[in-house]
Amino acid sequence: MTSENLFRHGKEIVLVVHYNTPQEERVFTEKLRDMLVEERGTLLIDFSAPVNIKSNSVARKMRSDFFKENHRVFKDRCIATALVMDTTKLAKVKAGLLQALFWVVPPPFPLKTFTDMNDARDWLELMRKEEDDAR
Numbered sequence: 826m827t828s829e830n831l832f833r834h835g836k837e838i839v840l841v842v843h844y845n846t847p848q849e850e851r852v853f854t855e856k857l858r859d860m861l862v863e864e865r866g867t868l869l870i871d872f873s874a875p876v877n878i879k880s881n882s883v884a885r886k887m888r889s890d891f892f893k894e895n896h897r898v899f900k901d902r903c904i905a906t907a908l909v910m911d912t913t914k915l916a917k918v919k920a921g922l923l924q925a926l927f928w929v930v931p932p933p934f935p936l937k938t939f940t941d942m943n944d945a946r947d948w949l950e951l952m953r954k955e956e957d958d959a960r
Contacts, residue, residue: 836866836904836953837946854891861902867949868906871942892930900933905952907945908938 833839838860861868892899908923927936935952939945 833860833864833866836864837869837949838866839869839871851887854887854895858891858895858898861898865902865904867904867953869945869949870906870908872908872910873940873942889926889929892926892932896930896933903934904956905935905937905949906932907949908936909942909945910938910940912940 838857857868937945937948939948
């Protein structure tokens, strides 16, 4: 995964998902954790980009372990997460893989799926505003 695929835009962390090798997955997960530790914010995960989905058991276990080990970081630092997916059959496969992951390790933050990037960003902005208003 290259650095362009995971970046911060204000209080929003943007992740564009492509196929990851286990080595790339490890680098990505560590960078994501560090970004959340650095500043509380929302996470926008873009699954709408063309992707070669070859997730294997090693990558799935690594992802699951990462979320288990960093549950507290996500609970304390992630306001909400929006997943953006296209409407193809492949998107349904990706959604199923995520649903399985979140069944094993439920996310400690609000999570919503969108097919439109602008709708996702609007919802994340609303979630940040609600948190700011609560303070």
